[in-house]
Amino acid sequence: MSDKFEVVVIGSGPAGYVAAIRCAQLGMKTACVEQWVDDKQKTLLGGTCLNVGCIPSKALLDSSHKFVEAKDHFDVHGISTGKVNIDVATMLARKDKIVGQLTGGIAGLFKANGVTSVQGHGKVLAGKKVEVTAADGSVSTIDAEHVIIAAGSQPIDIPPAPIDNDVIVDSTGALAFDAVPKRLGVIGAGVIGLELGSVWSRLGAEVVVLEALDDFLPAMDAQIAKETKKVLTKQGLDIRMGCRVTGSEVSGAKKKTVTVSYMSGDEEKTEKFDKLIVAVGRKPSSKNLLAPGCGVNLDERGYIFVDDYCATEAPGVYAVGDVVRGPMLAHKGSEEGVMVAERITGKKTAINYDCIPNVIYTHPEVASVGQTEQQLKAAGEDYKIGVFPFVASGRALAANDSDGMVKLIADSKTDRILGCHIIGPSAADLVQQMVIAMEFGSSSEDIALTVFGHPTLSEAVHEAALAVNGHAIHIPNKKARKK
Ligand code: FAD
Ligand code: AMP
16 A cells, blocks of 8 residues: 555554544544454454453343343342343354444444555554555555554453463453353452453352452542442452462363462462453553654553653654553543544644543442542542432332442532542443533532432432532431541
8 A cells, every 4th residue: 555644543443443533524534554353354443342342341241130130130020030041152142243233333434434444453663654564464554644553452461370262261252251151260350350250140150359459449439449349249259359369270171170379368279260261451552563763652661652642752643542541441542532633633622531430330330530539538638528329219229229329529618529439320321420510610519409300310419419518308418528
């Protein structure tokens, strides 16, 4: 390919494909280079998120949630079902169909917006050139006025538990077990470990989660993290904190198992599993991405070094999404993609990194935005808190789904909302209301004075806002908790 493009994007995940579409919308001649191909050598668009991340995991979480509902929770409604069975092959086929639909949708969007899709591995050369090595080995170079690197991330592997894609798998393998494992080990009690552990636990696996740290979900608000651990434990996840995995041994010929060794305090322990998921985090994909002299540098953790606006140190070269600093979240990368596209055309678009929602799609969901109570305490800020439990929500009770709470934190003096932390039904969608409120600089009183429909789960957010100043109606008000 000898064409010149105004923008070349490397990677078609949620950061890359959104950047490419926005650039094309803004009138720039845009190409998107993607290395991933299926077994027929057809380009697979959508990156981790669509192919092996957000979407397939949510498909399995929804299937397994419906299974648990039918098996354990229909009876209270007077519905009897007889024995409820799961056909794993059908569940996986449904997931694959959704993935196919969405990745095909990106191809359609590229066509509709005039983005040229280029198959191959992209490497940034000096002078804003991108070398592309196609799956058939052919090499070409594309000239660009601007390059956007959106190469994403991949699972971290650890020497004590090397992935064999049979017994020991990463998150991708855990989306495709062909049967429910009897005993499943999960290394890492992070978002991915908890979501995938939940899927297979709901379907009947005995799940043990081994986490090296002593604190559960340390980045989350501690009160919500404590409730999350309680609820997940009640659902059957055996979450063991302070357990660092030190080794693993696969044995057996026909029916393989893995024996995992781990340190619990000073004690060495072992556990035997049928399958083991390694979910210890993700690392930026920067292998063979940057040619010497291209001017793009990595930071000390291996992420591409960028400024607040995702510009690298090479003029005209940007990087967005998981390959740069910040939370590894699809929506964060997409917003960065839009920001870069718009800044290339001279707009002053910026991202408010303080207002990025974060969700764990367990049931109930766990969602947050803004600062946690412990962060505010450590910073010596004066804050006030309103908490409303879902057990006092008519809508949650009607849905037989009343575990959890909404916690809203506001500045003591200005009443400005500083953070919202929710564990509860539809927490992901509820927290979004507070993301908008925070973007608009709302006070808790603004939310308290807003009319919320009845009966809705949103009323719990309203009540938490009322509770901030001791005015909740549907719970007794504690003396406003102020620091
Ligand atoms: P990626 O999606 O990783 O895409 C990068 C793309 O670039 C890939 O297609 C790759 O093949 C391609 N590429 C890499 N290098 C090159 C190269 N040199 N040349 C050409 N192509 C290249 N996030 C959420 O926000 N919500 C969730 O619910 C959620 N759930 C998740 C569940 C799981 C199991 C996992 C694994 C992740 C989940 N994530 C979730 C994280 C989310 O998937 C990532 O944050 C997101 O995909 C990052 O987007 P990206 O575009 O930066 O990179
Ligand atoms: P996250 O980065 O949120 O996906 O979470 C990954 C989790 O894996 C972190 O909480 C780590 O502490 C944990 N972890 C990393 N290595 C090990 C290990 N060897 N044994 C147990 N847990 C680990």
